[in-house]
Every structure is written in structure tokens, then in C-alpha cells.
Amino acid sequence: MSDSPISFDPTVVWDRIESLARHGKHGETGVARAVYTPEWRAAVDEVMAWCDSVGLETRLDAVGNVWGVLKGTDPSLKSIVTGSHIDSQLPGGRFDGILGVIGGVFALGALKERYGAPTQTLEVLAFCEEESSRFPNTGFWGSRAITGLTTEADLTNVVSFSGEPIGEVMAAAGFDPARIPEAARTDIEAFVEFHIEQGPLLEAEGLPVGVVSAITGIRHYTVSVTGKSNHAGAFPMDLRLDPMAGAAEMISNVINRANEWGRPAVTTVGRIAADPNFPAIVPERVDFMIDARHPDPAKRLELYAAHEAALQEIAARRGLTIELSNLMEHHPFVCDPALVANFEQAARTVNAPFQTMTSGAVHDTQQMGRIAKGVMLFVRSKDGRSHTPAEYTSPEDAALGIEVLTEGLRTLAYR
């Protein structure tokens, strides 16, 4: 195995990206492909056909995850799995998720072609759902089933934006909800997710590739600030209990704190509503959401404690009532150091300029981390854009990322 690393033609990679983007095509460069829709099924079928065409053992599991297996010669070893998700935002772009599936099929196909069966089984995986773009509370529907954490209650509690329970939607798409437990796996050693960065850091550094050492933890707070609604003219400033004034100070406070902490801390207020929402009435209540992230488990909790203390102090000082609830929590995931080192070496071997970095977005890797070791590989995103049709990764970067993935899977699985 001293030959040169496997390389991929960027135009061939690009053709496959374009081909998949037909399923749920949205405008010129967008994709809107939600789980269990006809366009999603068309994408599933195309990925299965690719797996078949390179001689993988292809199957669709009970929730709709696609698996392509390249059997290893040592049956005592657990699998090494690579992949990402096949669904998209509504609309998202052509790369988020699906590039990891395309890359995995290319990698396993090329390894099989050059080296035949690996020592350790390699599998490519397309998760059926990750984006929560059709059902807001799926909680990683594909990877959660693989880890065995989907419950029967989810079938009715996970409801689409238009009110359909996911159990009914899956059944209509030809999947028997009673069989979901069959999707669970306990025989995976490592999961490797290849993905676009979705941020601007690699581009800013002029690097095509990132090896991810940790994935951020997230907490979503809902903050409800209640004051006293009053006439915007007849009620003087000094007697007001104005929840908008309080909310504005709170929003500035948490955003400023993340700014002061610097990378990799982030805090976002993306959602806000006033009640009532009239120009000439001091609102009674202002609700907003805080998304705060840090990949370091201890620093993350320190960030949250500082945010919470400031919110409470501002409310108390202004005579406002605050309700703070913790709507969503993802713990940070620390990638396996040996896997990180393996892919750093793979990047060096294929001459891919890279940095080791953290991920500010959450990924299926965190879920897979419950049952396996994990690591991620990033490729550069143009302008850091994602979750939009403007999302872009060049054919050259995509192909180079697949080369790093392939080389890293080779050193892991062929011994």
C-alpha cells in the first residue's frame, strides 16, 4: 500500500452534487427536500443506486436511513461508518449533509476498486433526517433511531409544521413505525462525518479542509419579559415598566458577552415578539430566544451562568418579571483524539492544507457519539453561507475533502 493516495476528479464530484440537487430543486441553486416526501424518496433511490453500482451491500433501514456496506475480512471487528444526512432546509443548498453521503460513496467505491475488501467493515450511511425542517422536534430522527433512543411516544409527539404526526407520515411513505427498533445498531466502532463547514473560518484562513476536534454544545433559552402595557404618550418614562427596554438591554448584554469572550463562544438572538405589537403601546410582554454555544463543557456552563445572572439582574433592576426556560440542550461532543490524529495525518498525506478546529453547528455525530467514537471533516464554505440556496463549496474543495476522507478511512480499515 505504498502507492499514491486515491484522487477524485472535481468535475465527476460536481456532476454527482448537481444530480442529487435535482430532487427537491428550488430555484437555480436551492434544494428543498424534507424527509418522507417524494423528492426525498427520489434522492434515497439515487443514493442506493450509486451504492449498488460500486458493489456495496445496499439496504434501507426501518426509518429510511440508507446503508452501503463493504464487508471486512475480520468479522470480530465492529464497523467504521461514514456519512451524513440526505434531507435539507426548506430551502437549503446543494451541499449541507448530502456532500458527506456523496463523499462516502466515492470513498468506499474507490477503496473497494483499488484495495478490495478491508480488514474492518466500512459502511456508508445517509441519515434520513437531520434538519428538523419538516418536523420541528425530530431531534435527529435518523441517528436517534440508530442509537436506539426513538420512543413510541415520538410517533405521535413529533408533529410536522402542518400538524401531521411523524408516525402517520412515515407509514404513508411505506415505513412501518413499529419496526423502528430494528434500525438500532450496537456494532459500530467509529463514525466519521464529512460536511461543509457552514461558517467562514476556513475561507478566512485560506484553507480547504478542517479536522474537527470538538462539536459545540448548545442551549436554547426562551426568555419572557413582562412589564406593564401602557399608553405610549400619556405614561411618562419614569413610571414605566417597559419590557421592550428590558429586552433590548438583555439582548445587548448576552450578545456583547459572547463578543467579549471571543471565539469559539457564540450567542444569537434570532427570534423576538412583542405583545401587544402596536406602535403606540408600551408592550406588556416581550419574548425572545437565546441560542448560546461553546464546545468546551466547563466554559459553556460558565457562559450560561453569566448570561442567566445578567438577565435576572436586569429584570430585577427594572422591576420586570422574567421567565427563563431551557428549551433545548445539546452537550458538546469531544471527538476521539486518535481519530482526529488519523485524519490530520490523512490531510498531510494528500497534501490538503488544513486546520484542526471546533464545530459551531451541531451534527448527527453528536448522536452517534452515544454508541461510537466520532470525528468530523469539514470543507470550506463560500462566505460561510449555509441553510440557503447561496451555500457553495467549490468542486476542487469537495474533491479534496473526499480525498482526505478516503485516505483516512483507508488507514483505519485496511491493516
Next chain:
Amino acid sequence: MSDSPISFDPTVVWDRIESLARHGKHGETGVARAVYTPEWRAAVDEVMAWCDSVGLETRLDAVGNVWGVLKGTDPSLKSIVTGSHIDSQLPGGRFDGILGVIGGVFALGALKERYGAPTQTLEVLAFCEEESSRFPNTGFWGSRAITGLTTEADLTNVVSFSGEPIGEVMAAAGFDPARIPEAARTDIEAFVEFHIEQGPLLEAEGLPVGVVSAITGIRHYTVSVTGKSNHAGAFPMDLRLDPMAGAAEMISNVINRANEWGRPAVTTVGRIAADPNFPAIVPERVDFMIDARHPDPAKRLELYAAHEAALQEIAARRGLTIELSNLMEHHPFVCDPALVANFEQAARTVNAPFQTMTSGAVHDTQQMGRIAKGVMLFVRSKDGRSHTPAEYTSPEDAALGIEVLTEGLRTLAYR
């Protein structure tokens, strides 16, 4: 005319408040009475019956304003008019507007009973519409017709929240839109509006009555702050162009400025929206509205200039684009000093504890100010509440306010 001032029994005043509140009754203490509805018509009919019962010459004008006339003995003198509006918020309370109509009927009835015909004609007026609660852009439908400023274009451009042009709605209510110009008046010398304060200042001072020396000017700005939408996790703080961070700083800035200026300056942000409005996305744009008021014409413009300069500075410093448009403008109205002095003296005569103050709310008096001198009288509002069923003024305060109104009209009209 050296007898004691005319007094009113609070229980009689209260009965009339309760009686009028039946038309559009909303819950226990609320009123929802929009112009040209059957409940509005029932209120109009009741007010006309009251005017008839005390011997006023009663008529409904072309837009639906009610007039009750007590003819003066000197036909060379223009009229002195008192009144307020008969419509309400949806729901509002039992006092806003209608108390000035009830007070005017009581005043003219009692003056006629005790003193007969005045020297100068006295008229009581119930404006058909002031609240913009059914049609958001009426712009004072009742008083605007009296000042002759209603246009034919208004009949189609003024549209209800449910999409009906006001011309069609008035016609269905039995009013011929072509006759609106007949409602114009050019023979009014003074307009006196008796109204609840709608704020907490009189209550805070322990005073039942206020004599208004100036009515605030208002400007409504729409502010649109555009940055760059990005992923809440993958995009680091230092590279963001976050319009929410900018909006929060702007909102704090303008509210803080009004706080620092102190009374009577006010600034309110009551309406806000983020686009997109998702918890995990830095918004592309945040829109909000600013309501900023000051009754002093020069200081008002100074406040606006300071607000605008700060908004522009914050946007420029943060690399955000700002669009600032001036949606609504009401100029301040300075009440006639002689009329103010007349009602201050009336309050002293009837032993009503009072202060001279400005109005932070806009009123029909500002419109009437285009064709006549004007002044307002306030009575105390409980907790400063208004535009809500919780609005409350005690029977004693209401009766005392009517006594001041009656005494002031007497000294103006009987000579």
C-alpha cells in the same frame, strides 16, 4: 350670576356612563364600539335623545358627528363647542372619549336650565370616530370632516382591517359619502375637549383635574436594520453583521434618551419583527417602530434629530444598513392661553384641585385647532390605564370635571 357654581350628582353621571357602555359592551367593564356599526349607531341615538331631552337643537352631520346646539343671543359671534368622540378601542373602556360627550350634554343642559340662552352659541359635539380602531388610517375621521380636509380619495384609501373601504361602509350605515363636505364648519371660535387623562400623572399628584396647556407632537418612525443572515453556531461573533445586536442597541439608545430628558419627552418601541425569525439563525433584517413625542415644537425636533443621529451612528459603526422612514407626524398643539386661564379659574371657582399640564396623547383638539382656538380638560385615570376595559375614573372625579367644564363654558358664553 353670583350664585354658587352648578354641581352634578356623581351617581347621575355614573348612570349615564353605564348606560352608554351598554352599546358595544365587552365583558364586565369593556366597550368595543367601532364607527358605523349597529352598536355605534345605538350610542349615537342615545346621545341625540339626551340632547333632545334638555332642549338642544340636535342633528347628525354628513359623516355621523352628533351636534346639540344651544343658540346664543348674539348671532354675530362664532360658536363655542365642547365634546369628544363616541367610538372606542376594540375593546377599550367606558370613559375614553364618551365622557367628554356626556359632560358636554350635562353642561349645556344645566346651563340652559339655570341661565337660559347664552350670549354666544354653545354646542356639544360627539365625533363619530377618533380611535382608528376599525380603519387604521382614518386620521380623525370625524374632526377631519369638520375642518374640511376629508378628500374623495379617502373614501377608497381608508380601508378597514377586514378590507372594506370606508366610503362603502358609511353608505351601508346610511350616510351619503358625497355629502361629507357639508360637515365642514368655519364658524367655530373655540373647542373645549373634556377627556380622561389616560396617564398616571394626576393620580400621582393626588389631583382630580388637569387643565391642558399643550398637546404633544408625535412622530412614528419605521426602522429597518439589515445585516447578514448567518448560522447561529458556525459563524463567529467577530465576523457577524447582526441586525438584532444593532436593533437592541438602537432601542436602548432612544428609550434611554427619553429617560434622560425626562418629562414630558417620551419614546416607545412597541412593535418589532425579525426576518427570518428563527432561534438558530442570525436574522437578515430587524424592523421596529419608534413612537417619539414632545409637546414643545422646538424640543421635539431636537429629540428627533438626536434619535436619528444615534441610529445612523450605530448602524454605520456596526456595518449595518438602516432605512428610516417617517410614517406618521402630528405637530404639537399649543392651547390658547386665554382659554387655559379661563379653565384654571373655573377649577378654582368650583374648588377642584388641579394642575396645568401637557397631554402625551393626541386628540381631536389638534385637528379642531386648524379652524378654532382650543383647550382640554383632564380628569384623573386610575393607574393611568386606558385603551383597556380596566380604564377607570371615579364618579366623583367625573362629576367634578363636568363642574369645571360647566363653569368654564359659563364664563366664556354668558356675558
